[in-house]
Amino acid sequence: xxxxxxxxxxxxxCPIPLRHDEKIVMGHGSGGRMSHELIGRLFQEPFDNPALxxxxxAGLVSVDGARLAISTxxxxxxxxxxxxxxxxxxxxxxTVNDLAMMxxxxxYLTAGFILEEGLDVSLLAQVVLSMQAAAAEAGVSIVAxxxxxxxxxxxxxxxxxxxxxxxxxxxxxxxxxxxxxxxAVILSGPMxxxxxAVLSARGELGFEADVVSDVAPLNHLVAAMMAAGELHVLxxxxxGGVATTLNEIARQxxxxxxxxxRAIPVRPAVASACEMLGFDPxxxxxxxxxxxxxxxxxxxxxxxxxxxxxxxxxxxxIGRVQAAPQGRVLMRTxxxxxxxxxxxxxxxxxxxx
Amino acid sequence: xxxxxxxxxxxxxCPIPLRHDEKIVMGHGSGGRMSHELIGRLFQEPFDNPALxxxxxAGLVSVDGARLAISTxxxxxxxxxxxxxxxxxxxxxxTVNDLAMMxxxxxYLTAGFILEEGLDVSLLAQVVLSMQAAAAEAGVSIVAxxxxxxxxxxxxxxxxxxxxxxxxxxxxxxxxxxxxxxxAVILSGPMxxxxxAVLSARGELGFEADVVSDVAPLNHLVAAMMAAGELHVLxxxxxGGVATTLNEIARQxxxxxxxxxRAIPVRPAVASACEMLGFDPxxxxxxxxxxxxxxxxxxxxxxxxxxxxxxxxxxxxIGRVQAAPQGRVLMRTxxxxxxxxxxxxxxxxxxxx
Numbered sequence: 065x066x067x068x069x070x071x072x073x074x075x076x077x078c079p080i081p082l083r084h085d086e087k088i089v090m091g092h093g094s095g096g097r098m099s100h101e102l103i104g105r106l107f108q109e110p111f112d113n114p115a116l117x118x119x120x121x122a123g124l125v126s127v128d129g130a131r132l133a134i135s136t137x138x139x140x141x142x143x144x145x146x147x148x149x150x151x152x153x154x155x156x157x158x159t160v161n162d163l164a165m166m167x168x169x170x171x172y173l174t175a176g177f178i179l180e181e182g183l184d185v186s187l188l189a190q191v192v193l194s195m196q197a198a199a200a201e202a203g204v205s206i207v208a209x210x211x212x213x214x215x216x217x218x219x220x221x222x223x224x225x226x227x228x229x230x231x232x233x234x235x236x237x238x239x240x241x242x243x244x245x246x247x248a249v250i251l252s253g254p255m256x257x258x259x260x261a262v263l264s265a266r267g268e269l270g271f272e273a274d275v276v277s278d279v280a281p282l283n284h285l286v287a288a289m290m291a292a293g294e295l296h297v298l299x300x301x302x303x304g305g306v307a308t309t310l311n312e313i314a315r316q317x318x319x320x321x322x323x324x325x326r327a328i329p330v331r332p333a334v335a336s337a338c339e340m341l342g343f344d345p346x347x348x349x350x351x352x353x354x355x356x357x358x359x360x361x362x363x364x365x366x367x368x369x370x371x372x373x374x375x376x377x378x379x380x381x382i383g384r385v386q387a388a389p390q391g392r393v394l395m396r397t398x399x400x401x402x403x404x405x406x407x408x409x410x411x412x413x414x415x416x417x
Numbered sequence: 418x419x420x421x422x423x424x425x426x427x428x429x430x431c432p433i434p435l436r437h438d439e440k441i442v443m444g445h446g447s448g449g450r451m452s453h454e455l456i457g458r459l460f461q462e463p464f465d466n467p468a469l470x471x472x473x474x475a476g477l478v479s480v481d482g483a484r485l486a487i488s489t490x491x492x493x494x495x496x497x498x499x500x501x502x503x504x505x506x507x508x509x510x511x512t513v514n515d516l517a518m519m520x521x522x523x524x525y526l527t528a529g530f531i532l533e534e535g536l537d538v539s540l541l542a543q544v545v546l547s548m549q550a551a552a553a554e555a556g557v558s559i560v561a562x563x564x565x566x567x568x569x570x571x572x573x574x575x576x577x578x579x580x581x582x583x584x585x586x587x588x589x590x591x592x593x594x595x596x597x598x599x600x601a602v603i604l605s606g607p608m609x610x611x612x613x614a615v616l617s618a619r620g621e622l623g624f625e626a627d628v629v630s631d632v633a634p635l636n637h638l639v640a641a642m643m644a645a646g647e648l649h650v651l652x653x654x655x656x657g658g659v660a661t662t663l664n665e666i667a668r669q670x671x672x673x674x675x676x677x678x679r680a681i682p683v684r685p686a687v688a689s690a691c692e693m694l695g696f697d698p699x700x701x702x703x704x705x706x707x708x709x710x711x712x713x714x715x716x717x718x719x720x721x722x723x724x725x726x727x728x729x730x731x732x733x734x735i736g737r738v739q740a741a742p743q744g745r746v747l748m749r750t751x752x753x754x755x756x757x758x759x760x761x762x763x764x765x766x767x768x769x770x
Contacts, residue, residue, distance in 0.1 A: 072501055073547055086538040093532070093566025106542055107562060110549035111528075115560035123560030125525055127584050130483035136527035136580055140565045148425055172478055174489035175464075176578045178531070179446070185439040189459055194426055196463035207468035207476030208580070209460060212493045213446025214768060218573045225529045227489055227561075227580030231480050415567060 089411070095303025095349075096408025119316065120239050121162040121299060124232065133168035135159055136227040142415045144191065144221050146265035148257075148277035151224055152194035154351060154417060157281045158302070159228040160202045164283040165298040165354065167238040167290060168230030173199065174208040175226055180219040188222065195224075202281035204228070234290060242296040243317035247385040248363035250356040252285065252370060253278070253378035254329040255306050259348035259413050260337045273337045278375075280352030285373045292369035293362030300354045302417055304408040307346035307393065309355055311407040315391040323383035323395045323405065347408045349416045357385060442764070448656025448702075449761025472669065473592050474515040474652060477585065486521035488512055489580040495768045497544065497574050499618035501610075501630035504577055505547035507704060507770060510634045511655070512581040513555045517636040518651040518707065520591040520643060521583030526552065527561040528579055533572040541575065548577075555634035557581070587643060595649040596670035600738040601716035603709040605638065605723060606631070606731035607682040608659050612701035612766050613690045626690045631728075633705030638726045645722035646715030653707045655770055657761040660699035660746065662708055664760040668744040676736035676748045676758065700761045702769045710738060 091098040108116075115123030115134075122135035137158040144151045156173065163170040175195065179188065199206055261277040263269055282300065289295060297317070301309040306328070310321045330338075330345045338345045352375055358366050363381060370376030393405040444451040461469075468476030468487075475488035490511040497504045509526065516523040528548065532541065552559055614630035616622055635653065642648060650670070654662040659681075663674045683691075683698045691698045705728055711719050716734060723729030746758040 072503075072506065073543065073550070083538075088532045088534060088536040088538060088541065088566060090534055090566050090568065093564060099564060102538075103562070103564060106538070106545050107564075110545050111552075111559045111562070113558040113560060115525075115558065116562070123525070123527075125558075125560055127480075127485065127524060127582070128483035128586075130481035130485075132480065132483075132582070134525055134527060134582060135561045136529045136578070137563045138529035138531050138565045138578055140531060140567050140571075150425075153425065171480060172468075172476070172487055174476075174487060174580045176489045176491035176529075176580070178491050178493060178576055179441045181441055181443055183441040185436075185441060185455075185459070188441065190426065192459050192463050197426070199464075205466040205468065205478075206464040207466060207478060208488045209456070209464070209469070210490045210578075211446065211452060211456060211460075212491045212768075213441060213443050214493050214573065214576075215443065217570060218493075220567065220571045223531055223567075223576070225489070225491060225563075225578035225580075227527045227529070227578075229478075229480070229485070229487060229582060233481075415565075417565075 090414045091411035094408055094411045096308050098410055118239060121165040124166060131232040133163045133166040133230040133232060135162035136225065137162065138223060138225040139417060140223050140415050141262065141417050142220055143265050146277055147261045149279035150191060150194050152191035153198045154279050155224040155226045156195050156198035156202065157279050157351060158417060159226040160204060160281045160283055161300045163228050163230035164286040165300055167234050168232045170202060170204050170228055170230040170283050172207045172229045173204050173226050175206050175224060176210040178219055178223040179211065179213045180221055181213055181216045183221055198281060202283055236294055238295050238298050240297055240299065240313050240316035243313055243319050243357045243385045244296060245319060245385055245387040246360050247296055247357045248360050248381050249321055249383040249385065250358065250367060250379055251382045252354045252376045254331045255350055255353060256330060256334040256338065256345035256348035258351040259416055260334045262416055263413060269337055274333045278350055278352030280375050282352065282354055282375055285370060285375045288369045288373045289356060289366050292365045293358060295356055295358050297357035298354055301350050303349050305347040305349060306355065307405045308408045310393045314393050318390045320386045320389050321383055321393045322386055325395055325397045327380055327382045329378060329380055346405060347412055351417065443767045444764035447761055447764045449661050451763055471592060474518040477519060484585040486516045486519040486583040486585060488515035489578065490515065491576060491578040492770060493576050493768050494615065494770050495573055496618050499630055500614045502632035503544060503547050505544035506551045507632050508577040508579045509548050509551035509555065510632050510704060511770060512579040513557060513634045513636055514653045516581050516583035517639040518653055520587050521585045523555060523557050523581055523583040523636050525560045525582045526557050526579050528559050528577060529563045531572055531576040532564065532566045533574055534566060534569045536574055551634060555636055589647055591648050591651050593650055593652065593666050593669035596666055596672050596710045596738045597649060598672060598738055598740040599713050600649055600710045601713050601734050602674060602736040602738065603711065603720060603732055604735045605707045605729045607684045608703055608706060609683060609687040609691065609698035609701035611704040612769055613687045615769055616766060622690055627686045631703055631705030633728050635705065635707055635728055638723060638729045641722045641726045642709060642719050646711060646719045648709055648711050650710035651707055654703050656702050658700040658702060660758045661761045663746045667746050671743045673739045673742050674736055674746045675739055678748055678750045680733055680735045682731060682733055699758060700765055704770065
C-alpha cells in the first residue's frame with residue numbers, strides 16, 4: 065500500500081502485537097484455536113463492547129425497550145451444492161441458528177451476495193429459491209440485500225453473508241457462561257453429518273458416502289425446549305465440531321465437561337468415513353445440531369420436548385458438567401479410561417460453511 | 418452440480434424466466450440498470466415482503482414497539498487502501514449511511530470478513546483499526562462478527578460485509594417515494610471524489626489525481642438536517658452516482674427531477690479526470706455525499722443546518738422536482754437546452770465499493 069493513502073489513519077496506534085511478515089493461513093478459518101487466537105488478537109480490543117465481549121453466538125442489545133440478538137455469518141462453502149443442502153440453505157440456517165442459540169426468536173435477515181463474473185444465473189436462481197424455502201421454514205423475512213460482482217478468479221462462484229435480528233422474550237439468561245456443576249449436556253442428534261456430506265460432494269472420500277448434511281433451522285426446536293424447562297447454555301457445534309464448542313463453554317463457564325463416549329451418537333457411515341480419513345467426528349462440523357446444557361432435574365422434560373420435534377428426534381444426554389478441572393473437556397472412554405478432549409488445533413476441513 | 422445433491426429443493430418451482438446459459442457479468446454489480454434488472458428478476462419475488470418491496474436503502478420493521486431500520490452491504494473495493502480511505506472505513510460508513518438515509522439513528526453493526534490465504538495480518542490489523550475509528554466517529558458499536566478464510570486465488574485480499582441496525586425515532590416518512598412536485602433537490606457537496614480517488618489509486622489515470630475519497634459517516638449530518646426541517650427523501654449516491662440515484666427516486670415517486678447543470682458541484686481535479694477518461698461525473702460513485710429532497714419552503718433552513726456540519730459544508734440546491742415527465746431526470750444545461758439524464762446502463766467502474 066502507498067504511504068500517500070493512509071493519512072486518514074494518522075494518530076491511530078496499533079494495540080496489536082504483530083509478528084513480522086505474518087500471513088493468514090487456512091487454519092485461521094477453522095473455527096478452532098487458530099481462529100480464536102486471531103480474533104482475540106486483532107478484533108477484541110479495537111471492537112470491544114459488552115455485546116461482543118460476551119462471546120456468544122449473537123450479540124445482545126436493547127433498543128427502545130426491545131431486547132435484540134444480532135448475528136452475522138459469511139458463507140464460503142465449497143462445493144455450492146452438496147447432499148442435503150446448498151450455500152443458500154446454509155446461509156439462512158447458519159444465522160437463524162446463531163440467533164436461536166441465544167434463546168431469541170429469529171425475525172429478520174439480510175443477505176449480501178458476492179458473485180464471481182461468469183457464474184450461471186440459473187445456479188444463482190436455484191440458491192435464491194433454496195434461501196426462500198429455508199427462510200419460510202424458519203419463519204424469517206429477508207428485509208435487506210446487496211449484490212456485488214468481482215472479476216473471474218476473484219471469488220469461487222458465490223459467497224453469501226447473512227446477518228440476522230431476533231427478539232428475546234424470555235427472562236432467563238442463556239449464554240456460554242451459564243453452565244453449572246451437575247448440569248446435563250444434551251446433543252440434539254448424531255454428529256458430523258454436514259462435514260462428511262460436503263467432503264463426499266468434493267469427491268475427497270474416494271467413494272460416495274451415504275451421508276446427507278443436517279443443515280436445518282433449529283429455532284422451532286429451541287422454542288419447544290424453552291417451553292419445557294430452563295436452559296443454561298445453547299450452542300450449535302459448527303466449525304470445530306462438538307469438541308471445540310464444548311471447550312468454549314467449559315472456558316466461559318469455568319467448569320469441566322465430562323463426556324460419555326458410548327452415549328455420543330455418530331451414524332455408521334460418518335464413523336467409517338472418519339476412520340478412513342483419520343478424522344475424529346468430535347471435530348467435524350454440524351449445521352443442524354445443537355448442544356444444550358440444562359439443570360439435571362430439567363433434562364428429562366427438555367429431552368422429551370426435543371424428541372417430539374423434527375430436528376430433535378435423536379437427542380440424547382452425552383455428558384455432565386462438573387466443577388473441575390476448570391475449562392477442560394474430558395471423555396470417559398468405552399473401556400473406562402479418561403482422556404482430555406481439546407479444541408481443534410489447526411485446520412481440518414476448509415470451507416465447510 | 419450433481420442431481421443427487423438437490424432433493425432438498427424438490428417441489429420448488431422456479432418463478433424466474435431465465436435465458437439459456439446466461440452468465441453474471443461485471444455490469445450486474447454496477448448499481449445501474451443491469452443491477453436493478455438482476456435484482457428484480459432473481460430476488461424480488463422469492464424474497465418478497467413489505468420491507469424489501471419498498472426498495473429503500475434499508476428495510477423498516479417493528480420489533481416489540483421499537484421501529485428498526487436494517488441494512489447490509491458487502492464491500493469488494495480494489496485496491497484495499499486509497500487516498501482518503503480503505504475497505505474498513507468504507508464498510509462501516511456504507512452501512513451507517515444506508516441506515517441514516519431512512520432517518521434512522523445507526524446503533525449496531527455486524528462485520529463479516531472473507532480473508533484470502535496469504536493476506537498480511539498487519540494489513541488486516543490496519544483495516545480493523547480503520548473500522549474502529551469510523552465506528553467511533555459514527556457512534557456505532559460492532560456487536561457481532563465472523564471470519565472465514567478461502568484459498569489463495571479465491572478472493573482478492575479481503576472482502577468485508579457489514580450489516581446494521583438503526584432505530585427510527587421521528588414520525589415523518591423519509592423514503593424514495595416521498596418526492597413531491599415543487600420540492601428542492603439538495604446535494605451535500607461535490608460529486609465523484611470517491612470514484613476518481615479509487616481509480617487514481619489503481620494507477621488507471623496515468624497520472625496522480627489530487628483527489629481524496631469522500632468516504633464518511635453521514636449520520637450526524639442527517640441528524641442536523643432532521644432537526645432543521647421536514648425531509649422527504651434522503652439517499653446516498655454511491656454506485657451509479659447522482660444520476661442513477663435520482664432516476665430511482667423519480668421512478669419511485671412518479672415525478673420528474675430537473676437539474677440545473679451550473680449548480681452541480683464538481684471539483685476541478687475530478688472534472689478533468691472524468692473528461693480525460695470519457696466519464697460523466699454524474700455517474701461516478703460517492704461515499705460521503707447525500708441527496709436530499711425537501712419542500713421548497715424547508716430548503717433554506719435545511720441547507721443552513723447542513724453547511725454548519727462537517728460533511729455538509731459545500732451543500733447546494735441542484736434542482737427541483739416537477740410533476741412530469743414522470744420517472745424522468747432532466748438536465749437544464751448551461752447553454753439553456755434540456756437533456757434526459759438516464760440511469761447508468763452497464764458497467765462503469767468495477768469494484769468501487
